Amino acid sequence: GNSVTQMEGPVTLSEEAFLTINCTYTATGYPSLFWYVQYPGEGLQLLLKATKADDKGSNKGFEATYRKETTSFHLEKGSVQVSDSAVYFCALRGSNTGTASKLTFGTGTRLQVTL
Amino acid sequence: NAGVMQNPRHLVRRRGQEARLRCSPMKGHSHVYWYRQLPEEGLKFMVYLQKENIIDESGMPKERFSAEFPKEGPSILRIQQVVRGDSAAYFCASSSRGDSYEQYFGPGTRLTVT
Numbered sequence: 001g002n003s004v005t006q007m008e009g010p011v012t013l014s015e016e017a018f019l020t021i022n023c024t025y026t027a028t029g030y031p032s033l034f035w036y037v038q039y040p041g042e043g044l045q046l047l048l049k050a051t052k053a054d055d056k057g058s059n060k061g062f063e064a065t066y067r068k069e070t071t072s073f074h075l076e077k078g079s080v081q082v083s084d085s086a087v088y089f090c091a092l093r094g095s096n097t098g099t100a101s102k103l104t105f106g107t108g109t110r111l112q113v114t115l
Numbered sequence: 116n117a118g119v120m121q122n123p124r125h126l127v128r129r130r131g132q133e134a135r136l137r138c139s140p141m142k143g144h145s146h147v148y149w150y151r152q153l154p155e156e157g158l159k160f161m162v163y164l165q166k167e168n169i170i171d172e173s174g175m176p177k178e179r180f181s182a183e184f185p186k187e188g189p190s191i192l193r194i195q196q197v198v199r200g201d202s203a204a205y206f207c208a209s210s211s212r213g214d215s216y217e218q219y220f221g222p223g224t225r226l227t228v229t
Contacts, residue, residue, distance in 0.1 A: 004157075036220075043119075043206055043220040044158070089157055101171060102148065103208075103218065105157035 002027040006090045006106035013113050019077040021109045023064075023090035026071065031092040033057075033066050033073040034103070038087045047075075047088070080113045087111070117142065119209050119221035120189075127227045134194040134201070136224045140209030147190040148218060149182060152204040164190060197228045 006023040013019060025031065032051045036044040048057030053068035062077045073090060090106040120139040128134050140147050145166050150158040163171040164184040175182065179197075184190040194201055204225045208218035 041222075043121075043222040045220070046217065049217075091158075101146075101163050102160040102174070103150075103158070104160070105150075107155075107157040 002031065002092055002094050002104045004090050004092055004104055004106035006088075006109055008107070009087075009110035011109060011111050013080055013111070015082055015113055015115055016079045017113075019075070019080045019084075019111065021075040021088055021090075021111070023073045023075065023106060024071050025073065025090075025092050027092055027094055027104075029095035031094050033064070034091040034093070035062070035064055035073070035075050036089040036091060036105075038089065038108070040086075044089065080111070082113045082115060085111055085113045119144075119207055119219050121205075121207050121221035121224050123224060124222060125225050125227070127229060128197050129229055130198055131196050134197050134226055136192040136194075136205050136207075136226070138190040138192070138207030138209075138221060140190070140207075141211075141219055144209035144211050144219075146210045146212060146216075147184050148208045148210075149190075149192050150206045150208065152206060152223070154203070158206060161192075194226075197226075199228050202226055202228045 003026045034049045035047040037047045048059040050057040050066035056065045064073050064075045087108045087110045089108045091103045147164045149161040152158045160174040162175050162182045179195045181193045204223045206223045207221045210216040210218045
């Protein structure tokens with residue numbers, strides 16, 4: 001079945017540092033890939049997405065590129081802010097019948113940005 | 116345009132009681148998904164519903180859990196005879212269509228079983 005593996009946290013960075021959160025996946029066919037962010041006490045918000053190989057999703061300074069050859073979708077940001085402190089989830093949606101509706105999530109990576 | 120609404124936000128139940136969680140999808144959305152997030156874990160898919168139909172319940176526990184999405188009113192996730200292991204955050208998401216359409220998440224209901 002489909003699965004998502006992302007790096008364990010917590011990740012602690014100083015403000016303006018470079019961020020990378022690794023995400024790899026296992027899926028048949030051509031899944032769509034997503035990054036969601038969860039702020040404390042809130043639900044998930046879609047951060048960015050990519051629907052086919054070599055697509056780059058970007059939003060609010062965050063980027064991730066869909067790499068089919070390495071089955072990866074790593075999240076990056078050049079300069080993090082304290083307000084980026086949250087839990088980040090990598091997710092996929094399958095392309096096959098029966099998997100195309102539900103999202104499969106990684107376990108989440110907590111990011112803590114300090115001044 | 117209101118987003119996905121869930122209530123209650125926090126629910127405390129004693130072991131053996133019933134828990135009812137409600138989800139009102141975004142306006143114009145007729146597809147609802149329920150996910151469960153156990154402490155320190157990612158979200159796990161439970162069930163996918165359209166109005167009056169359960170499309171995919173492959174993630175639902177076989178016993179005590181049920182879900183519905185009636186023609187009128189919110190979607191309901193019902194947990195009978197709750198146990199401590201049911202303590203989790205339950206998130207609802209909605210979309211305008213199934214498959215490749217984006218899912219919008221509600222703020223979640225945090226269920227605590229004492």
